[in-house]
Amino acid sequence: MATGIEKAPPVPRSGAHTLIGTSIVIDGEISGDEDLVIQGTVKGKITLKESLFVESSGVIEADIETGNVEVSGQVTGNIVAREKVELKAECKVAGDIRSPRILIADGAVFKGSVDMDVKGK
Amino acid sequence: MAISEGTTIIGESFLVNGSLNGDEDLTVRGRIEGTLTLTKTLVVEPTGVVKAEVQVKSCVISGAVIGNLTATESVEITKEGRMIGDISAPRVIIVDGASFRGRIDMGEINVEGAERPALARASSRPALRPPPRAAIGRSEDDEEAEESAALAERASAAVKPPPVPVAMGAVKRKVIVRRK
Numbered sequence: 001m002a003t004g005i006e007k008a009p010p011v012p013r014s015g016a017h018t019l020i021g022t023s024i025v026i027d028g029e030i031s032g033d034e035d036l037v038i039q040g041t042v043k044g045k046i047t048l049k050e051s052l053f054v055e056s057s058g059v060i061e062a063d064i065e066t067g068n069v070e071v072s073g074q075v076t077g078n079i080v081a082r083e084k085v086e087l088k089a090e091c092k093v094a095g096d097i098r099s100p101r102i103l104i105a106d107g108a109v110f111k112g113s114v115d116m117d118v119k120g121k
Numbered sequence: 122m123a124i125s126e127g128t129t130i131i132g133e134s135f136l137v138n139g140s141l142n143g144d145e146d147l148t149v150r151g152r153i154e155g156t157l158t159l160t161k162t163l164v165v166e167p168t169g170v171v172k173a174e175v176q177v178k179s180c181v182i183s184g185a186v187i188g189n190l191t192a193t194e195s196v197e198i199t200k201e202g203r204m205i206g207d208i209s210a211p212r213v214i215i216v217d218g219a220s221f222r223g224r225i226d227m228g229e230i231n232v233e234g235a236e237r238p239a240l241a242r243a244s245s246r247p248a249l250r251p252p253p254r255a256a257i258g259r260s261e262d263d264e265e266a267e268e269s270a271a272l273a274e275r276a277s278a279a280v281k282p283p284p285v286p287v288a289m290g291a292v293k294r295k296v297i298v299r300r301k
Contacts, residue, residue, distance in 0.1 A: 018135050018151070019130050020129055021143065023143045024143035024147070025140075025142040026139060026142075027139045028139010028140055028155055030136070032136065034133070036135070
């Protein structure tokens with residue numbers, strides 16, 4: 001786990017206007033129309049039109065509804081993506097995933113059900 | 122505005138509803154509703170709206186803040202900033218152009234010893250009396266010498282209170298001067 005000192009990993013993603021830093025804890029709802037990068041902790045609900053990036057220091061205990069999701073951190077909650085869900089090697093995900101495209105990398109830890117039914121939602 | 126690494130940014134289209142806690146700087150371009158607690162600086166950019174109970178170290182408001190704001194260091198409302206709510210901070214800066222409604226508490230203030238500036242109003246009030254006769258008389262006499270008239274005018278202008286209500290006598294005299 002990242003401590004407060006070693007924050008700001010070198011990931012200034014282009015096009016990402018919103019960043020939740022490592023020490024930030026949000027308890028509630030986040031909604032928006034832009035890409036969102038999470039390095040901190042979010043509990044509650046995330047609703048986005050674009051992409052969500054959960055970085056390795058990111059911890060999410062929330063239901064997620066977005067276009068794309070890319071998880072390198074921890075997610076506890078259900079994920080619904082209109083396009084794609086990508087579980088990277090280091091991630092830990094517990095919850096159900098519904099999306100037309102789901103990628104699970106070697107090394108990813110996942111517990112839950114997968115639904116690729118395109119006509120669902 | 123340069124954004125350093127490790128700064129959290131809430132983008133323009135974002136709405137965060139709930140509580141937000143953190144130990145780093147936060148830049149708000151979108152909306153935050155609920156409670157906001159930071160141990161560093163909060164920057165509300167012109168597009169940002171914060172409707173929350175805010176507790177921070179310091180705060181720069183260029184956008185809108187609705188709610189009570191407690192800062193351990195300082196609060197600054199810039200010329201684009203709007204705020205409704207109470208501020209509690211040892212240093213509060215409100216610049217010209219900022220809008221604010223609420224109360225400010227800067228903590229314990231030592232009022233003793235700090236002398237109130239005396240009201241200088243009475244002494245600075247322009248006299249109702251007409252300008253000295255000498256100036257007027259001279260401008261009346263030396264019609265041909267324009268520079269001397271101008272001088273006199275300048276001299277009288279220095280003494281004359283410009284737009285104050287003038288006594289009746291002064292008005293009459295003025296009329297005479299104009300007739301020449």
